[in-house]
Amino acid sequence: MNILDKIIAYKRKEVAGRKAVTSMADLEKSPAFARPVLSLKQFLLDDSKTGIIAEFKRQSPSKGVINGEADVVAVTTAYAQNGASGLSVLTDAGFFGGSTEDLVKARVNQIPILRKDFIIDEYQIVEAKAMGADVILLIAACLTPADVKRLAAFAQSLQLEVLLELHGEEELEHICEETVLVGINNRNLKTFAVDIERSLAMALRIPAGKVKIAESGISSVENIRLFRDHGFRGFLIGENFMKEPNPGLAFEQFVKAIQ
Numbered sequence: 022m023n024i025l026d027k028i029i030a031y032k033r034k035e036v037a038g039r040k041a042v043t044s045m046a047d048l049e050k051s052p053a054f055a056r057p058v059l060s061l062k063q064f065l066l067d068d069s070k071t072g073i074i075a076e077f078k079r080q081s082p083s084k085g086v087i088n089g090e091a092d093v094v095a096v097t098t099a100y101a102q103n104g105a106s107g108l109s110v111l112t113d114a115g116f117f118g119g120s121t122e123d124l125v126k127a128r129v130n131q132i133p134i135l136r137k138d139f140i141i142d143e144y145q146i147v148e149a150k151a152m153g154a155d156v157i158l159l160i161a162a163c164l165t166p167a168d169v170k171r172l173a174a175f176a177q178s179l180q181l182e183v184l185l186e187l188h189g190e191e192e193l194e195h196i197c198e199e200t201v202l203v204g205i206n207n208r209n210l211k212t213f214a215v216d217i218e219r220s221l222a223m224a225l226r227i228p229a230g231k232v233k234i235a236e237s238g239i240s241s242v243e244n245i246r247l248f249r250d251h252g253f254r255g256f257l258i259g260e261n262f263m264k265e266p267n268p269g270l271a272f273e274q275f276v277k278a279i280q
């Protein structure tokens with residue numbers, strides 16, 4: 022079984038367990054559920070910002086522990102104050118060491134927040150909104166095109182935006198009207214290999230009108246330039262900052278270098 026299949030099997034159990042404890046109706050009572058949602062699309066298209074979606078990620082299956090010390094409020098606040106267009110917060114505990122609490126705490130910031138998790142069920146979308154997220158992730162590699170359409174339409178009905186993550190060209194058919202933000206993951210989720218050239222080639226096949234986001238393995242100013250030249254408006258970056266003792270400072274320095 023590859024790692025993605027393992028994660029999805031674990032998610033099915035996790036979701037069933039959570040549904041048994043908290044009903045959707047109870048989630049909808051959370052104060053965050055009623056708050057106005059911020060548009061990641063708008064923030065990414067705002068030229069006064071960097072286009073960077075800065076990710077808070079403590080660990081990953083490919084790298085193990087990336088940062089065991091970082092404080093979510095301190096780090097995400099530094100990201101937001103230094104020009105991040107959005108935040109991505111891992112909420113998966115089992116494989117990425119994240120939590121609902123991390124996202125709730127990151128909500129002190131007034132920029133869009135992506136719930137970074139493996140979404141396979143409407144329940145997780147209601148949870149995302151109840152935590153204070155603005156955007157959800159749908160990963161083509163673990164959903165059918167019909168699943169994507171259904172889950173994206175549901176997210177839209179809650180005013181949440183959807184980032185559809187693609188890796189291979191065979192996943193282009195997952196793009197639909199409801200998915201305005203399209204991410205291309207430079208990293209293969211099954212083998213962890215990073216290939217930027219392949220993402221650049223694939224970008225040419227994303228329909229006009231979609232906002233393209235480059236994801237994973239981004240660590241240099243040259244990477245950003247290359248992606249910008251290929252029409253990308255968003256850059257999802259985690260480890261490059263999180264691996265530093267002071268991720269916020271690393272972000273600030275990176276931003277100075279790309280301006």
Ligand SMILES: O=P(O)(O)OC[C@@H](O)[C@@H](O)c1c[nH]c2ccccc12
Pocket residue numbers: 076078137138160186206236237238239257258259260261
């Ligand atoms: O830390 P990196 O290499 O900068 O990557 C960030 C982000 O793209 C990566 O964490 C990611 C992309 N797609 C995912 C899906 C689930 C969990 C994590 C991810």
